[in-house]
Amino acid sequence: MLIDAERIPQEHKMESAAAQIYAIQAGLELGKKRGKNLMFAKSAMAVLTAAMMVAGLLFFNPSQLLPQQASTSIESSDWGVLEPFKKLADADVDALTLESAIRNDYVQIVNKSAEKDGYKITLNAVIADENKIMLLYTGTSSGGQEIYNVNSVWLTDAAGQSVVDKNGNRSGMGLHAEDSIYKWLGKTIYPLDKNKAFPKEVVANFQIASVDPGMLAKPNTGTNLADMRYSDRLKVSFAIDSKFWEQKTETIVLNQPFMIDGNKVNLAQVELSPLSIVVKYTLSEDLKTNWEIRNELFGKTPSELTSRVGKRELKNNSIGGSGSEDGFISNFSSNVLDHPKSIRLKLNAGPDREKDAYIDILKK
Template identity: 25%
Template sequence: MFEKEEGKLEGLRKKYNDIPIPPNVDEYILSGIRKEKRRRATTRWKWGAIAASIFFIVMLTSIRVSPTFADYVSSIPGLQKIVDIVRNDKGLVAAIENDYMQEINKSVEKNGITLTVDAIIMDEDVSLLFYTIVADQDYPSLFLNDPTLISESGEDLQLGYSYSSHSEIKKNEPVTGILTIADYKHGSIPESLQFRTNIKNDFSDVVEDLHVSFSYDKEKFAKIKKVYEVDQTITVEDQKIYVDRMEIRPTRIVVYVEYNNENKQEIFGFDDIQLVDGNGEVWTPTDGLVYDKLDENKIALNFQSNYFAEPNELFLTFTSLRALPKEEIEVTIDLEKNKIVNAPKDGKLAFVDSSFWDVTFELMVDEQDYYHHRPLFHSTFTDANGKEYSFNNSSGSSTEEGIHVKTMGGVNMNEVASPITLTISDYPNRLRKDVRLQLK
């Protein structure tokens, strides 16, 4: 990024990095900006692109050390989408600081919708494509539908994709998002690509077959992951968790763990899990992709990256596990009598009702879980005949009494043979232990 100014700025960058940052850095910077605003426009014009580039360097450093200044910068047109998307991910901020993002800036317009591929960040098996959508009218929501990357020759690259929706779209106001791309073949994405997608609202496609062609510099993203063998076992109330290795990549850190086959409890997740260096600096799980399930007992935990920070020591810490005895994870419901036949023994889970299209449960939670609406069940379930069904939607709400109301729907329950069996995917029962394991 900013290749034209790089030579001019290199000396300034080195001097800037050597300057000690005072604790009241916000006041100094914001005061200077306010003074500059009071000067004549001709004075500002003389600096042109160089001043803008210096300002961008200051902005990136301030994201790391000063959320207040990042808030100020995010209100400035042209910089807002960069700050808003990466400001909460220290690893992505560091990647941009170290020129590990390539600007694309290619657009296509169709039926009043403009789609822009803004930039891309890549590593061996996960890529992040930054995009912006602008609509010529208001929409309650818009989101990508069936996004695909294909090669220059038209080959579908068989990649995995994850993304979020955008709500309350206003006319001519850009919304920016990240398409996360999983490369299961590890490094197989060619340099010349075409991005194809539909844009959908809550009900139907607003525009179909948008496509943007672009190329990226594969050498730019040739950073080699750093692998640290751990080979340690954590024990929490007789439940064993083997930590195999840690891989540090420019976009994220992956810690590979395996649950012991002899464990009596089904482990659903970790509370307060994070990575901490020897100075107490913290790297938290990545947004939206806390872990990947590799097989029945193996998972990959994903954290924000410290690839460019390179701490001398790194520790994995957490305070408890969410788990249940394995014989209690299946819940059986008699739909004809509207009652639970089998459920966890703690009595926190109650069946409320079933209707033509859905089933509803109540789950008692304490203060620790009140604001965490984790999925209660896997989406698939079986009926009395062993036939498998899949819910295609779910919703949740909370009461003042500390009860989560969970509804799962999208299946014609009149066609289902009672009783049905669901499998719990997360549950507020804990095995507590403060764990601190050195990974590096």
């Protein structure tokens, strides 16, 4: 029992929780940098409690709680050897990024495998830019073992140092392949610190969790540690294509004020890169330390971008956010590789405006 307990995938618990409850980051960031306020602390603790309830599940199978469907449907174009990952993208809130990368051939096909004792992992592809690395992989089992998930994915450089930034906020999702409980399709994203040298030679380190034949369909599977079986660590070494580091982030400074519930918020700047669009907001000095209002504003920051590519207009919903010392950060999927002619941030109608309004981020 103790041996099994040591193998509980702690990082996977946090990945699952973080993907669902990103607001906890705002509370932690603001609390560390600005001190404590009773109202804010209570609110932050409520979010923290919710996050811990999710993270505290003994096991979590992403196919049991998939993210909301992406804001645009997946293209019908041929994805080649990555065709199986269309099913994963259909359930991925960040599908727009993956679709755009594959459509623009911004992918490194790896197709390297590692296997032992009936478990096999294949690293299918890598997609990266200076802000993050995305892995697409397939886990399989034999001998009747039913895959529960790929419960742990580490990424280190050749020297054995973690590629993930010091906060460790990697994110991931996955589900079973079409009509197979013996094959798992997964995606894991690692944020990069732009102040550090980009990794070149890296090692992806996986662990597969499974259950005995017939167990996967039982309702209580995943609640009892003794039911679980684990592969040994399965390692795949590879070199990241240098083409990814040639795609630099474009920073657009806007300093465009707008209102949320009668409070002025400033759209400070937007960072555009192949795998993400990051929108940064700043607040006035008096609002920076008003934790109650900051909490309310954080939950009401604009959550939709629209971009025009040719004659098509694509909607792109926020996929997460966090607090910063001066305000907030919202993260969106990216179709920057499609060279959109315009990108606009939508301001919903409400107490501050009679009808929907837009702030132009990019206009060509």
